[in-house]
Amino acid sequence: MSISKKLDLMDLKILKELSANGRLNNNQLAEKVGLSPSPCWQRVKRLENEGYIEGYVALLNSEKLGISELVIIEVTLERHDDDILARFERAMEALPEVLEVYLTTGEYDFQLKVAVKGTKGYEAFLREKLYKIPGIRHSRSSFILRCFKKSHSVQPNTEILNS
Structure with missing residues (x-):
């Protein structure tokens, strides 16, 4: 570079x-x-x-592909040592349903954006995939009802030049 x-x-x-x-x-x-x-x-x-x-x-249309639901899942890990974090990150990379993963501050350690086929797909994702990952202590989910704004990239502006 x-x-x-x-x-x-x-x-x-x-x-x-x-x-x-x-x-x-x-x-x-x-x-x-x-x-x-x-x-x-x-x-x-x-x-x-x-x-x-x-x-x-x-950018693919998830509804046309039959993936109708987006879910935000907040995850808390049991511990925060390097090994647990690395295993969790590798597990997230391997799950195609997981679109985005953020390490966050606050009550939960991670926020996941997950695409599933309805509530049955969500249940299967939780039971068959997420809950089988070692080191997860707790999770909380929220279904996305509607998207009001969606950006896939930051928008550059002249304020960048002045900073």
Whole structure:
């Protein structure tokens, strides 16, 4: 990875456009941000190499795939030693239903975002997978009823330049 350069307004424009539509080809992106294609491509490559752009994904519709429920599960571990934490993290990585895992402060150690096929899928996930992971002391779940806002990336803005 190369040494990171300070972001300028053009970099932020590129990041904003790509976060809205990662399928833009270089010519389309260059036109949207007001650059010629070659400098635009060089900037995108630099932003990728410096880690500002972590990757590109396709967002799948979970309901069309039959995965109708999202659940937030808060988990408390029995202990917080390195071995328990490492085993829990490996277990989470291996479960395809687990979309996101956050180590948190407060009453619970982790928050999980889990996608399941209805309440039967949720019960099966708990009994057959989550509760078989050693080191879990307690969990609490909340079903997501409706999503009011969904962002898959932070949105760059000019305030970044001033900090």
